[in-house]
Amino acid sequence: MQQKSAKHIARRDFLKMAGIGGVVFASGLAGGRNALAAYQDDFYFVQLSDTHWGFEGAPNPDAKGTLPKAVAAVNSLAEQPDFIVFTGDLTHTTDDPVERRKRMQEFREMTSQLKVKKLYFMPGEHDASLDNGAAFQEFFGKTHYRFAHKGVNFIVVDNVSDPTASIGEAQLQWLKDELATLDKKQRLVVFTHRPLFDLAPQWDWATRDGAKAVELLMPFQNVTVFYGHIHQEHHHMTAHIPHHAAKSLIFPLPAPGSVPKRVPLAWDPAHPYQGLGFRDIEAEAAKPALEITELPVIKA
Structure with a gap:
């Protein structure tokens, strides 16, 4: 088994010493290394989500500056990730198809400034x-797909293009067919926008046929x-x-479900960007x- 490189160790130590994040979750089956197909090499990737480019007004007075700051934060990481994935809501909704495409073009231009050029996008x-998903596909390609990286299989599931908040039978059959080609011991990572389980259906925090995907x-x-x-860190089994x-x-x-109505939390001028962030995996x-490490947009 390959040992971790000095560069890899330095990145983790840098995060700890800088105090800009902590390992909050070790995600995987506690069945032991021998029960699972091995990674081919150490690596990490970054997840960013819900940038909502085009949003304006309360509660974020820096709506046009937060994404550029996040890009700068990722670029400043001591060791750059192998790839970056954006898990949806790249742009804020608009009824105007011209404006929708303008926002997507601007988003694509800003994310092109990332040092890492291997980027994976999915819609919200x-x-x-x-x-x-028509405009999304014009700028970012397929809304659901599969890729592999260093012994890990990744599958992107689209549970948003259908306005009923469903994956749909055709895509579920695609997922079934893709999974049929994989060994059950192989490591598998799935990306979605909405949760696949019923977190808070009354808030649209669910997927109508998500249970079929989980099955x-x-x-x-x-x-x-x-x-x-859901715009927050949350862990569920x-x-x-x-x-x-x-x-x-x-x-x-x-x-x-903590309050009667789902409304954004107020901006705290004393702690700007509180509750915002991205993560490395x-x-x-x-x-x-x-191992998951949560990182802020701006260092405290």
Whole structure:
């Protein structure tokens, strides 16, 4: 098994010494390394979510500056990630198809300033539900797809292009077919925008047929789901499958069901960008679990 490089160790130590994040979750099946197919090499990737480019007004007085700051924060990481994934709501919704495309073009131009050029995009309902993902596909490609990286399989599931908040039978069949080609011991990471489980259906924090997708994933011994949509860090288990929601890069939302109405949390001038952030996810060859580190937009 390959040992961690000095550069890899330096990145983790840098995060700890800088005080800009902590490992908050070790995500994976506690079945032991021998029960699972190994990573080919250590690596890490970054997840950003819910940038809502085009949003203006309260509660974020820096709506046009937060995404550029996040890009700068990622570029300043001591070691650059292998790739970056954006889990939806790249832009804020608009009924105007011309404005929708303008926002997507601006978003693409800003993210092109990232040092890392291997970027993976998926839509949120703000990007795709009004036109079934047509504009998104013009700028970013397919809304659902699969890729592999250093022994880990990644699957992007689109649960937003259908305005009923469904994955749909055609895509579920695609998912079933893709999973059929994989060994049940292989490590699998799934990206969605909405949660696949019923977190808060009254707030649109669910996927109508998400349980069908989870059922297809159940036979896999080590599968982890990362999603966005709820604008906060959240961790949930369905049997042995962990689901991790990411913070937003525009405004935080209240805890699921904690208040009668889902409204953005107020901006705190004394603690600007509080509740906003992104994360790195680390895969080490010597460990069966993924390690998640939450990072702020601006260092405290």
